[in-house]
Every structure is written in C-alpha cells, then in structure tokens.
Amino acid sequence: MSSLSQALWVLLLGSLLGFELIGKVPPTLHTPLMSGANAISGITVLASLSLIAQADGNPALLLLGAGSLAFALFNVIGGFVVTDRMLAMFGPKSSGPKSAGRNASSSNPSSAKS
Amino acid sequence: MNPTVALSYAIDLVAVLLLALGLKGLSKVRSARSANGLAALAMGLAVLGLLMQQQLSLEAWLWIAAGTAIGGLAGLLLAQRVPMTAMPETVALFNGCGGMASLLVAVAVALFQSTTGTLSDSAVLVERLSIVISVFVGAITFSGSIVAMGKLQGWISTPGWTQSQVRHGVNITLSVAALAGAVALPADPAGPALWVLVAASTVLGIGVTLPIGGADMPVVISLLNSYSGVAAAAAGFVVGSQLLIVAGAMVGAAGLILTQVMCTAMNRSLVSVLFGGALGASAAGHVGGGGDEAGYTRIISCSAEECAMALGTAERVVFVPGYGLAVAQAQHTLRELSKLLEANGAEVSYAIHPVAGRMPGHMNVLLAEADVPYEQLIEMDTINPEFPRTDVVIVLGANDVVNPDAKSDPTSPLFGMPVLEVDQARQVFVVKRSLGAGYAGIKNALFELPQTAMVFGDAKAVLAGLVSELRELGVGKKPAAV
Numbered sequence: 001m002s003s004l005s006q007a008l009w010v011l012l013l014g015s016l017l018g019f020e021l022i023g024k025v026p027p028t029l030h031t032p033l034m035s036g037a038n039a040i041s042g043i044t045v046l047a048s049l050s051l052i053a054q055a056d057g058n059p060a061l062l063l064l065g066a067g068s069l070a071f072a073l074f075n076v077i078g079g080f081v082v083t084d085r086m087l088a089m090f091g092p093k094s095s096g097p098k099s100a101g102r103n104a105s106s107s108n109p110s111s112a113k114s
Numbered sequence: 115m116n117p118t119v120a121l122s123y124a125i126d127l128v129a130v131l132l133l134a135l136g137l138k139g140l141s142k143v144r145s146a147r148s149a150n151g152l153a154a155l156a157m158g159l160a161v162l163g164l165l166m167q168q169q170l171s172l173e174a175w176l177w178i179a180a181g182t183a184i185g186g187l188a189g190l191l192l193a194q195r196v197p198m199t200a201m202p203e204t205v206a207l208f209n210g211c212g213g214m215a216s217l218l219v220a221v222a223v224a225l226f227q228s229t230t231g232t233l234s235d236s237a238v239l240v241e242r243l244s245i246v247i248s249v250f251v252g253a254i255t256f257s258g259s260i261v262a263m264g265k266l267q268g269w270i271s272t273p274g275w276t277q278s279q280v281r282h283g284v285n286i287t288l289s290v291a292a293l294a295g296a297v298a299l300p301a302d303p304a305g306p307a308l309w310v311l312v313a314a315s316t317v318l319g320i321g322v323t324l325p326i327g328g329a330d331m332p333v334v335i336s337l338l339n340s341y342s343g344v345a346a347a348a349a350g351f352v353v354g355s356q357l358l359i360v361a362g363a364m365v366g367a368a369g370l371i372l373t374q375v376m377c378t379a380m381n382r383s384l385v386s387v388l389f390g391g392a393l394g395a396s397a398a399g400h401v402g403g404g405g406d407e408a409g410y411t412r413i414i415s416c417s418a419e420e421c422a423m424a425l426g427t428a429e430r431v432v433f434v435p436g437y438g439l440a441v442a443q444a445q446h447t448l449r450e451l452s453k454l455l456e457a458n459g460a461e462v463s464y465a466i467h468p469v470a471g472r473m474p475g476h477m478n479v480l481l482a483e484a485d486v487p488y489e490q491l492i493e494m495d496t497i498n499p500e501f502p503r504t505d506v507v508i509v510l511g512a513n514d515v516v517n518p519d520a521k522s523d524p525t526s527p528l529f530g531m532p533v534l535e536v537d538q539a540r541q542v543f544v545v546k547r548s549l550g551a552g553y554a555g556i557k558n559a560l561f562e563l564p565q566t567a568m569v570f571g572d573a574k575a576v577l578a579g580l581v582s583e584l585r586e587l588g589v590g591k592k593p594a595a596v
Binding site for chain 2: 004006007010011012013014015016017018019021022023024025026027028029030031032033034035036037038039040041042043044045046047048049050051052053054055057058060061062063064065066067068069070071072073074075076077078079080081082083084085086087088089090
C-alpha cells in the first residue's frame with residue numbers, strides 16, 4: 001500500500017458517499033437495489049485478478065486466485081443480469097407480445113458487459 | 115508516471131464515478147435500469163484498468179480464463195433461468211459467493227504473500243488487520259447467506275434449540291474462538307490462528323442466521339449484503355486497491371441504510387431481528403402451532419361461485435397479493451380476472467404492503483411480470499383510507515400483512531406493524547390453502563370477522579374458477595373493448 005492515510009481517507013469518503021447516495025428509496029426498488037448493490041460488492045474480482053497477476057507461478061496461489069475470481073464473477077455477472085431482469089419489468093411496456101420484450105431484455109445486459 | 119499507468123488511473127476514476135452514479139440511479143424508478151447498466155460498465159472498466167497495469171504471464175491468463183469461464187457462465191445461466199419467485203434466495207446465493215471471494219483472497223495473501231516485517235511497522239499491522247477483517251466478515255457473509263438461502267428455499271427449518279437461550283451460549287463461544295484467532299493471527303498469518311478464525315467465523319455465520327425466522331430473512335440478506343461490501347473493502351486494504359476500498363465502502367454503507375429502511379417498513383428493530391429469535395415463537399398464545407386448525411372458531415367458508423357473484427356486482431375491488439400467489443404462479447390468472455372485472459366497469463387495484471412477498475418490492479416485480487399496469491399497484495399508505503369505500507377485497511396468499519390484531523391487540527407479536535386495513539372493506543374473501551398459520555406462525559383475527567369468507571384452495575385454481583364463473587354469469591361481455 002502506497003500510503004496508509006490515503007487509503008483511510010478513501011475508506012471514509014467512500015462510506016460517506018454510500019450513506020448519501022441511498023436516501024429515499026421507494027419500496028418497489030428495495031429488491032432490485034439490494035441485488036444491484038450486491039453485484040457491485042463483487043468488485044472483489046479486482047483483488048482476485050491482482051492475486052493471479054502477482055502469483056509468480058505459485059500453483060496454490062493461482063488456484064486460490066482463480067477460485068476467488070470464479071466466486072466473485074458469479075456474484076458480479078449473476079447480480080447484474082438478475083437486476084436487469086427485474087428492472088426490465090418496470091420499464092415502459094410495449095403493447096407487443098410479452099415474450100419478445102423479455103428476450104430483448106435478457107440480451108441487453110450481456111452486451112453492456114465488455 | 116508512464117502513460118499506461120496514467121491511463122489506468124484515469125480509468126479507475128471514471129469507474130468510481132460511474133459506480134456512484136449507478137448506485138444513485140438504482141434508487142429511482144425511472145433511471146434504475148440504465149443505472150444498473152452503468153454500474154456493470156463501471157465494473158468492466160475497472161477490470162480493464164487493472165489488467166492494463168499488470169504484466170500478465172501466459173499461465174496467469176489461462177487461470178484467469180478458467181475462473182472467468184466457470185464463475186461467469188454459472189452466474190449468467192443461473193441469473194437467466196431462475197424464476198422471479200426465487201429472487202430473494204438467488205440474491206442471497208450471489209451475496210454469499212461475494213463473501214467467499216473476499217475470504218479466499220485474504221487466505222491466499224495470509225498464506226503466501228504477507229509482507230515480512232514486525233508488527234510495529236504500521237503498514238504490516240494494517241495489512242494483517244485487514245486480513246483478519248476480510249476473513250471474519252467474508253466467512254460470516256458466506257455461511258450466513260447460504261443459511262438464509264436454505265431457509266427461504268425451505269431446505270432448512272428453524273431448530274428448536276436455536277429459540278432457547280442455548281444459542282446465545284453457542285454464539286458467544288464461537289465469537290470468543292474467532293476473537294482468539296483474530297488476536298493471534300497478526301503475529302503469524304500463515305499459522306493455525308488463520309484456520310481457527312476461518313472455522314469459527316464460518317460456524318458463527320450459521321449460528322447467528324439459523325435462529326432468525328423466515329419473515330425476517332429479507333433484513334438479514336440486506337445486512338449480509340452490507341457485510342459483503344465491508345469484506346470487499348477489507349480485501350482492498352489487503353491487496354492495496356483504492357478502487358476496491360471505495361466501492362466496498364459504498365456498498366457497505368448503502369446496504370446499511372437499505373437494511374434500516376427495510377426494518378422501518380416492517381416495524382422491526384435491527385436488534386430484535388438479530389437477537390430476538392423468530393417472530394412469534396415466544397408468544398405461545400398466538401401461535402397457530404404448525405398447521406393446527408383448532409385455534410379458529412368462527413370461520414365462514416364459501417365457494418368460488420358465491421365469491422364470483424359478489425365480484426360481479428362490485429364497483430370497487432382490491433386485490434391483496436401475497437407470497438402464496440407467487441408460489442402458485444397465479445399472477446397471470448389474476449391479471450385475466452382483473453381485466454374481466456374492469457370490462458364490467460369495476461375499479462380494480464392491487465394493495466401492496468411494503469413487505470409483500472418475501473422481500474420488499476418483490477411483489478411489484480412479480481405483478482409487473484404479469485403485465486399489471488404500474489399505476490394499479492397502490493402502496494399501503496395510499497390505499498388504507500380507500501378500504502371503507504371498497505366493495506370486495508380478495509386476499510390472495512397474504513396473511514400477516516392483513517392481520518387486524520397488529521392495530522388492536524397489544525399482546526399480539528405483530529402489534530405495531532403497519533398492516534393493510536382490509537377489515538374496513540364491506541366484504542373480504544381470503545383465498546388460502548388451509549387454515550394453517552401464516553409465515554410468522556401467528557393466528558389471524560381477520561379470518562373470524564363476520565364480513566370475511568374463506569375460499570379454500572390453491573390460488574391459481576380458485577382464480578381460474580372465478581374467471582370461468584364470471585364468464586358464465588356474462589360479466590364483462592357487454593362493452594366491446596376487452
């Protein structure tokens with residue numbers, strides 16, 4: 001860690017930001033918000049990736065890193081897709097057939113991810 | 115600073131900005147969906163920025179590919195296939211895996227990569243403490259979420275001993291063991307203390323989640339979600355990533371606020387959810403006792419035909435959907451019925467209790483799936499004054515959220531919880547499989563009121579019966595526009 005106090009400032013400001021961002025949430029959005037925030041907490045992928053990058057050929061480290069990467073990505077990708085599926089239902093409804101709308105919604109999140 | 119590093123810093127900053135905007139947008143109906151996409155984009159950028167900074171060997175790329183393929187594919191498939199009714203347990207599962215990821219990172223660093231040096235060096239001390247926090251919170255998040263999922267799925271019940279004082283003893287013992295591991299770990303990160311901490315924290319996660327009743331599970335999941343943010347932030351300290359720290363802290367704080375909002379909606383305090391045991395389990399007088407029907411004395415039951423006749427003449431109908439409706443997959447049949455009533459000239463709306471379903475907002479998702487117009491979903495505070503001028507209320511698989519005892523009986527365990535005041539309506543039909551107790555195991559005074567009639571049966575079968583009865587009565591045929 002380059003600078004400890006810097007990291008602590010980041011922690012403090014990040015927490016304050018989190019408290020401020022979620023103000024008044026309509027009950028309708030509690031479930032999607034929880035699910036979306038949950039997907040963001042899968043940001044541990046970054047830690048997993050740097051673990052693998054710095055493993056230096058140590059097989060145990062590579063295995064642990066890849067394992068945590070799999071868990072974290074399961075959380076991230078699953079979380080964002082499931083949130084999108086929920087939120088797609090609140091969107092403006094086209095009067096067309098329902099199944100068409102749903103297919104369009106499920107193909108969207110995969111394209112949003114790089 | 116070389117250009118690549120500068121660029122990756124810039125990418126990190128943009129990613130943080132987008133994550134914050136995404137989280138903010140998720141709390142407004144109109145922007146929620148694009149905000150979710152924004153957050154996903156931010157995550158992609160963050161990964162890109164990190165990969166740019168690192169010089170990766172071919173071997174590393176192969177391991178990354180393997181982890182990505184397994185985790186990403188499993189997540190994608192599950193997320194696309196899982197039915198909307200199972201959303202709460204799915205979120206719990208994803209959340210648990212996030213906790214597991216942080217746990218694995220911390221264990222890996224503790225075993226192989228911890229900085230050498232004495233604890234008097236503050237950088238070393240902070241790293242070791244971060245490992246402790248990451249392991250502890252990560253393990254609790256993982257095992258707690260898995261238990262929560264099992265309970266919501268009905269795989270795990272609430273064992274009797276967890277409702278007695280024994281559980282406090284067990285959990286205190288586990289906490290002491292975890293604390294001992296936490297204190298010993300910084301001096302020797304790869305030693306036995308690590309495993310003591312891992313084991314004690316994991317079992318503690320089970321120990322604290324197991325006694326909590328199913329009705330309180332949404333709050334627990336939300337709290338565990340906040341924990342997984344904390345675990346991610348701790349992992350950020352462990353590997354030295356500021357982006358991880360800021361995102362983890364944001365989710366941790368936002369999750370805490372959301373948990374508080376949910377507790378308020380359910381009129382429960384966080385402390386009583388966590389330490390009070392299952393709702394209703396202590397108030398013996400009010401417990402229906404596992405499907406015991408003897409508790410009720412004045413029950414009027416009626417057929418779908420009678421109910422259909424009442425509906426045929428009603429001018430204002432309110433449906434109160436609950437989890438039972440979702441389980442029966444009856445949303446679409448309900449929509450069909452309400453279209454018929456609307457064609458008959460009746461005003462139809464849906465009363466949504468803040469905690470209807472298994473999670474706040476869950477019912478809105480389920481009804482939206484059945485194409486119920488958003489404007490017809492009315493929240494509790496808005497619809498309660500409307501009940502006195504409502505002709506027919508149909509309660510579908512909801513129970514505790516319509517229990518009038520919550521307003522009038524101070525000895526009821528539900529007392530003080532905001533409920534839908536359906537007892538004010540002229541006529542109430544309760545569609546239910548049997549007289550078994552509700553999710554929280556509490557007797558419902560609504561069922562014995564003179565204006566209440568029970569229609570026994572599966573929600574979907576009853577609704578389909580109502581639709582065909584109404585068609586036979588010729589309801590909804592007169593106007594052309596159906």
